Amino acid sequence: MNSRVNELITIKEVSELAKVSQATVSRAINGHSSVKEKNRVKVFNAIEQLGYKPNTFAQALASNRSNSIGMLVGSLDGPYFGPLMHNTENIIREERLHLIVTSGQESKTKEVDSIEFLASKKVDGLIIHSDKLSDNELIKIAEDTPASIILNRNIPELAGRCIWIDNELGGYLATKHLIDNGHTKVACITGQMSKVESRDRLQGYRNALAEAGIAYDANLVIEGRFDHEGNHETVHRLMSRNKGFTAIFCQNDNIALAVYNVCSDAKLTIGEDISIVGFDNDTYSQHIRPRLTTVSFPIEQLSYEAAQGVLALINDRAHTITEKLAPELIIRNSVKQLNSDKAG
Incomplete structure (x- = not known):
């Protein structure tokens, strides 16, 4: 330089x-x-050769832009939000813009504060992943900041600006795989039920049971967390109910990891004594033994659609986002075949 x-x-x-x-x-x-x-x-x-550094404040005044995009997420770490932020920023930076990220931390007050903070920075657009704000509140935010993309929510009034994964289908695929392998007593450890993805994945679980003619048993369902906090105790509580289940649908791979640990302590073998299906396809899911059968969450595609969607809105250019993303079942070795007519 x-x-x-x-x-x-x-x-x-x-x-x-x-x-x-x-x-x-x-x-x-x-x-x-x-x-x-x-x-x-x-x-x-030429800029690179000369080492020219544009005055960003002057640029913002001249263009009426801050050259930044705000992003609200649930947490600043973890196997879901970490890659989501990383992949989104990479695309944003290719357009010579900056991503400003803040988190809601499962608090409506903090989500509102985060949105107000981003607005105070005069961001050109918003990418919002909210657990606590209502549809009406998100509609109002999108009216105030027209270049807004909403993640993990399907709001008809914001058609073309919402991107979500079909979590209900994911829960169905996970549970159906267990049923197809002969498991009729299938437990479910959910994420926080305050989260829409937990409720949708539970509905998918119920859909698969109903399709197979298996009655829903509330005693086979227990609320856990998508992070690591308290999940070991949750698994112990579920097992202490003595409901005779042979399989567990874990609503994310962190929960599945807790099941692996508890079963190891109890001298139970995953894939033999009990079958497990997770959700998210975290990096470690293919490295633990037995390798975890799980539902793959298309984080890269979600990041791409979010970034391209907000950039298109900012620059008033044509771009049709893929609103509904499909999960995929990744079959590995954590499910035992109990019947003889299906492959495991």
């Missing part, structure tokens, strides 16, 4: 080196779609 990084390098110098007008330089810096690709490349090559 040019040694003049710390000196005052002007748009005029960039335009002279790139052999384009100063107006073209300004439009390229501010992401205008009217700039031809070859000129955009010239401008940013």
